[in-house]
Amino acid sequence: MSLDISVINDQGSAQLRIVGEVDMYSSTQVRRALLELVKQKQSPVIVDLNEVSYMDSSGVATLIEGLQMCGEYGGTLLIVGLRDNVREVFELTRLDKIFKIYQNIEAAMAR
Amino acid sequence: MSLDISVINDQGSAQLRIVGEVDMYSSTQVRRALLELVKQKQSPVIVDLNEVSYMDSSGVATLIEGLQMCGEYGGTLLIVGLRDNVREVFELTRLDKIFKIYQNIEAAMAR
Amino acid sequence: MINIEGMERRISFMTKTIELHLTSDPPLLSVMRAAVSKVCELADFEHMETSKIILAIDEACSNIIKHAYKGKSGQSIIITCKIKPTRLEFILEDEGEPADIEKIKSRPLHEIRPGGLGVYLITSVMDKVKYSFGVDRGNRLYMSKQRPKDKTT
Amino acid sequence: MINIEGMERRISFMTKTIELHLTSDPPLLSVMRAAVSKVCELADFEHMETSKIILAIDEACSNIIKHAYKGKSGQSIIITCKIKPTRLEFILEDEGEPADIEKIKSRPLHEIRPGGLGVYLITSVMDKVKYSFGVDRGNRLYMSKQRPKDKTT
Ligand SMILES: Nc1ncnc2c1ncn2[C@@H]1O[C@H](COP(=O)(O)OP(=O)(O)O)[C@@H](O)[C@H]1O
Ligand SMILES: Nc1ncnc2c1ncn2[C@@H]1O[C@H](COP(=O)(O)OP(=O)(O)O)[C@@H](O)[C@H]1O
Numbered sequence: 331m332s333l334d335i336s337v338i339n340d341q342g343s344a345q346l347r348i349v350g351e352v353d354m355y356s357s358t359q360v361r362r363a364l365l366e367l368v369k370q371k372q373s374p375v376i377v378d379l380n381e382v383s384y385m386d387s388s389g390v391a392t393l394i395e396g397l398q399m400c401g402e403y404g405g406t407l408l409i410v411g412l413r414d415n416v417r418e419v420f421e422l423t424r425l426d427k428i429f430k431i432y433q434n435i436e437a438a439m440a441r
Numbered sequence: 442m443s444l445d446i447s448v449i450n451d452q453g454s455a456q457l458r459i460v461g462e463v464d465m466y467s468s469t470q471v472r473r474a475l476l477e478l479v480k481q482k483q484s485p486v487i488v489d490l491n492e493v494s495y496m497d498s499s500g501v502a503t504l505i506e507g508l509q510m511c512g513e514y515g516g517t518l519l520i521v522g523l524r525d526n527v528r529e530v531f532e533l534t535r536l537d538k539i540f541k542i543y544q545n546i547e548a549a550m551a552r
Numbered sequence: 553m554i555n556i557e558g559m560e561r562r563i564s565f566m567t568k569t570i571e572l573h574l575t576s577d578p579p580l581l582s583v584m585r586a587a588v589s590k591v592c593e594l595a596d597f598e599h600m601e602t603s604k605i606i607l608a609i610d611e612a613c614s615n616i617i618k619h620a621y622k623g624k625s626g627q628s629i630i631i632t633c634k635i636k637p638t639r640l641e642f643i644l645e646d647e648g649e650p651a652d653i654e655k656i657k658s659r660p661l662h663e664i665r666p667g668g669l670g671v672y673l674i675t676s677v678m679d680k681v682k683y684s685f686g687v688d689r690g691n692r693l694y695m696s697k698q699r700p701k702d703k704t705t
Numbered sequence: 706m707i708n709i710e711g712m713e714r715r716i717s718f719m720t721k722t723i724e725l726h727l728t729s730d731p732p733l734l735s736v737m738r739a740a741v742s743k744v745c746e747l748a749d750f751e752h753m754e755t756s757k758i759i760l761a762i763d764e765a766c767s768n769i770i771k772h773a774y775k776g777k778s779g780q781s782i783i784i785t786c787k788i789k790p791t792r793l794e795f796i797l798e799d800e801g802e803p804a805d806i807e808k809i810k811s812r813p814l815h816e817i818r819p820g821g822l823g824v825y826l827i828t829s830v831m832d833k834v835k836y837s838f839g840v841d842r843g844n845r846l847y848m849s850k851q852r853p854k855d856k857t858t
Contacts, residue, residue, distance in 0.1 A: 351585075354614040355578030384585065384603075386610050387673055391666035398666075415603035422604075422676050423669050424661050462738075465767040466731030495738065495756075497763050498826055502819035509819075526756035533757075533829050534822050535814050566779075570736055573724035579747055583723055586739040594732055626719075 332356055335363050344372040345435065349381040352389035360389065364396040373405030376438050380411030385419055397429065406430065408438045443467055446474050455483040456546065460492040463500035471500065475507040484516030487549050491522030496530055508540065517541065519549045568594070568635040576617045576627040576646075581610055584631060588642075591633045595640045596700050605640070605697060608677040611670035612644050612693055620648025620691055637699075639679070644693040650685035721747070721788040729770045729780040729799075734763055737784060741795075744786045748793045749853050758793070758850060761830040764823035765797050765846055773801025773844055790852075792832070797846040803838035 333356045334349040344367045352360060367375050377393065379385070393409065400407045410432045412420065420426040432438040444467045445460040455478045463471060478486050488504065490496070504520065511518045521543045523531065531537040543549040572587055574580045585606050592602035613629060621627045627648060634641040659668030675681050678695040685691045725740055727733045738759050745755035766782060774780045780801060787794040812821030828834050831848040838844045 351582065353578070353581055353585075353610060354617065355581065384606070386607055386614065387667070387669040388614065390669060394664060395666040415600060418600065418604060419607065419673070422673060425664075428664055462735065464731070464734055464738075464763060465770065466734065495759070497760055497767065498820075498822040499767065501822060505817060506819040525753060529753065529757060530760065530826070533826060536817075539817055568728065568730060568733060569726075570728075570733060571724075571726035572740070573722075573726070575721065575723075577721060580721060580723060582747070583740050583743040586743045587725070587736050590736040590739040594735070 345376045347378040351384040354388040357388040357392045361392045368399040371403045375407045385416045456487045458489040462495040465499040468499040468503045472503045479510040486518045496527045570633045572631040574629045576621045577625045595635045604677045608674045616646045641696045647690045723786045725784040727782045729774045730778045748788045757830045761827045769799045794849045800843045
């Protein structure tokens, strides 16, 4: 029931790839991984949600926290690969306007 | 929750394609479709289970009934496209020895 | 073999009730989501509407765990789903601390900070949302959603 | 945001109980299967074992509908799932007609005819199966299955 999280570090930037359902239980795992990258002052932090089949407000809260922490050291956090139902959560909460969201990793890298 | 069932008639033989979960509720739909083909004395009747994600003993019972009814007019019933978990039901009940099971439609046609 | 053809009736014509009793343990919410997903399918909701309803019930359960039970595990949460002819209803019951109804509200959307979005999501997704907090009777959250029209005939 | 790290405990170390209350309506079995699937995942069963457990519980519920309730819809079926440290238990309860325990048996496998395989599948899949039929207390079916060893540490 827990998430699979993998991190690829690449010359200062980092990709956080999450696989599974992000809810109040599993979002703590995402939070821990994000805190680690923030501590290393990575930028951009690219959060790949391509394999995330579900996300609730605790997942969104975790990403907002990550975005704010990145901002504190002048870094950026990008989101890629939103599935329709996950995109809906961002749209309902108007956070699609706050986050930089890209179709895929390539588009985020080429921004 | 109901099944999608489609029938392709082709010069006496018939393909019955089932999509969904076959349980005590939905197997009545399979039964109705099989009875129709048996009434037409089709042979072989090829039951395509490629898109069947679940089958319980009521589904298996329906197929046994179909096999026996085909046998009464000298016809044959072939099964194709068993997924691992559906194959397991046939193996547990030793019915993998009773039914003629093929990998796919092509293999069944070329038998 | 018993013939069950006679049992087959359109689910639309009578109320079907399904109850799920969980405890306040976050991993169990995945069981709730799987069950609610199938309930929505039975009620003829399509994929995206089903996702939103799952989200609403998940947010409501998460709030019970976080706020009513203050994170204490092993406490009772009862989720009753009623598939009625024209609408789908959910009733959530818990024995946690009753809340002040005035406090049940999300942050304003423009105030960007982590948290504070659950109640907003619940009320956005569902047609009717009604909280009742009782000292003796436990807490109760009623939610309903109109079923898709073209399918309920 | 409330920190729920403290709530995270290995599901393996304490019993988690999930109850599902259905009625004897065949379409509702799809909700049971979805819920049982997630329960099996939480108990660390892998895909094929999970499929077999779902099959066993589905056969047991189908038998309650067909035999204990003789196909009558709207009657109570309670499914209790207990994730214990070393095993997964299911208890099915109904208020239908008590059966003669001697009659609970499948056809011999070599006698090929439609039907008569459910009890065989239940007993093949589960480690322990115990029926008890009571005139006042209702009927009860206990089933248990050892959890995968390498995961329960
Ligand atoms: N079931 C509940 N019991 C008690 N208080 C609740 C409940 N649900 C929501 N609340 C209150 O409503 C507030 C807003 O909830 P919500 O929008 O979900 O955001 P969050 O849970 O992140 O604070 C909570 O902070 C809490 O005070
Ligand atoms: N829950 C039950 N209540 C009463 N009788 C049952 C129950 N489960 C099984 N039986 C009896 O056991 C027999 C064998 O069941 P099963 O192997 O599932 O095959 P089938 O249901 O196709 O007859 C049934 O015919 C029935 O007489």
